[in-house]
Amino acid sequence: MSNSVRALTVIAALLLVTSALVVGQDAGQMVGVAGVSGLAKVNPAANINAAGFPPPYWAYPANLPDYVAPPDTGAPQHVPNSNVGLTLTQIRDLFTPPDWHPEDHPPMPSIVGHGRKPQIWACGYCHLPVGWGKPENANVSNLPEAYFMQQVADFKNGSRRSTSYTTVPHTGMVASILPATPAEVKEAYDYFAKNKLPFQRYKVIETATVPKTKVQGSWVLAPAEGPGAGKEPIGQRIIEVPDHPATTTLRDWRSNFTTYVPPGSIKKGEALVTTGGNGRTVQCTVCHGQDLLGIGPVPPIAGRSAIYTFRQLYDFKDGTRHGAWSAMMKPVVEKLTLDDMIAIVAYTSSRLPSAGAKPASAEELKLSAASLR
Ligand code: HEC
Numbered sequence: 001m002s003n004s005v006r007a008l009t010v011i012a013a014l015l016l017v018t019s020a021l022v023v024g025q026d027a028g029q030m031v032g033v034a035g036v037s038g039l040a041k042v043n044p045a046a047n048i049n050a051a052g053f054p055p056p057y058w059a060y061p062a063n064l065p066d067y068v069a070p071p072d073t074g075a076p077q078h079v080p081n082s083n084v085g086l087t088l089t090q091i092r093d094l095f096t097p098p099d100w101h102p103e104d105h106p107p108m109p110s111i112v113g114h115g116r117k118p119q120i121w122a123c124g125y126c127h128l129p130v131g132w133g134k135p136e137n138a139n140v141s142n143l144p145e146a147y148f149m150q151q152v153a154d155f156k157n158g159s160r161r162s163t164s165y166t167t168v169p170h171t172g173m174v175a176s177i178l179p180a181t182p183a184e185v186k187e188a189y190d191y192f193a194k195n196k197l198p199f200q201r202y203k204v205i206e207t208a209t210v211p212k213t214k215v216q217g218s219w220v221l222a223p224a225e226g227p228g229a230g231k232e233p234i235g236q237r238i239i240e241v242p243d244h245p246a247t248t249t250l251r252d253w254r255s256n257f258t259t260y261v262p263p264g265s266i267k268k269g270e271a272l273v274t275t276g277g278n279g280r281t282v283q284c285t286v287c288h289g290q291d292l293l294g295i296g297p298v299p300p301i302a303g304r305s306a307i308y309t310f311r312q313l314y315d316f317k318d319g320t321r322h323g324a325w326s327a328m329m330k331p332v333v334e335k336l337t338l339d340d341m342i343a344i345v346a347y348t349s350s351r352l353p354s355a356g357a358k359p360a361s362a363e364e365l366k367l368s369a370a371s372l373r
């Protein structure tokens, strides 16, 4: 079968599965505050069949129990190339995300720019006003409509959870989406669909040593500063860090990331993604497209955060993400080892996120290299 015929067959199968499952969706709707309390732990005996498979700390948000946000001194904060000045209290307002560069996006509909009190935080808070997201959440721009809607349905009925489903921001996503009406979700979709990913946000660099890191805020890693700073071997990890931790904390979406991966990962990943590695997995390109930018309802996976992508593979594998369409990903992840998954996401993340996206600049690459010296 040619690739395109195979892709069409797959998509037809997908649509069949969906229409069969749509009916049952509301039955599983969860109740309770925030929608996550009271859920039994989904994977007590997760069949992650290899050593070294507890959920890697470097991929999942940390939620440090003793974290206290720095106090607001009232001083206006700024980010490069923006005239906007906002206090920390304004920046932390979950119902009005900081809009540093209004010229980067069309006007936000209310659900994206404000959410709906009391429970729906603005979609644009976590996903950023442009929808490109951050490593601890997800890109929501430029997704196929059917896929976007399916994910919303899966979050609502509890079939899309995360291996670390009790941590923020996953819990915030579930809490915010549960009361959202179909009209609100459609408005959010239509808006985010207009914001394409115009440049490479994640530079993937193979290296044997990485900057020592610490948890930034209560989320993901950033290079350690002061006495904890230095270098260490990368080992069997992906270390994804903001290039400008301070501006990333202020939620400036123009601030990019560097993804350090073990030497040899990209080539190994490419082989698995494009050939399936002799039955180790299923060729991703058949369903996600030659350029990994998606086919029909199958989502794009190129140029996304490597740790976001890794979490999804992990969550499919241990079954916490088992939405209506997830069965198609089951044979893909079943036999993968930790190393395979690291290699695969190193490769997918290194691809350009949209047709015509601008690759990272020489200065940005220099910045990433400099942090290794
Ligand atoms: C508290 C932060 C937060 C808020 C607010 C939030 N999300 Fe999310 N969203 C997330 C996180 C985290 C994920 C990834 C969840 C996971 O896989 O564990 C996500 C994933 C998604 C996805 C799936 C993307 C993909 O590629 O599969 C969609 C669609 C989405 N969100 C839509 C929305 C909409 C619409 C709203 C507003 C009603 C919203 N989100 C509000 C944090 C948030």
Ligand code: HEC
Residues within 6 Å of the ligand: 010, 014, 150, 151, 272, 273, 281, 282, 283, 284, 285, 286, 287, 288, 298, 299, 300, 301, 309, 312, 313, 321, 322, 323, 324, 325, 326, 327, 328, 329, 332, 344, 348
């Ligand atoms: C048979 C078709 C098929 C193949 C082959 C396939 N995928 Fe998928 N993939 C899908 C479908 C369908 C979904 C949506 C699943 C859902 O909604 O739960 C998906 C979802 C994903 C997601 C989640 C995207 C997001 O934004 O959260 C990732 C990551 C992913 N696939 C990676 C891969 C990789 C890597 C490979 C190859 C190693 C691969 N897929 C092979 C069909 C496929």
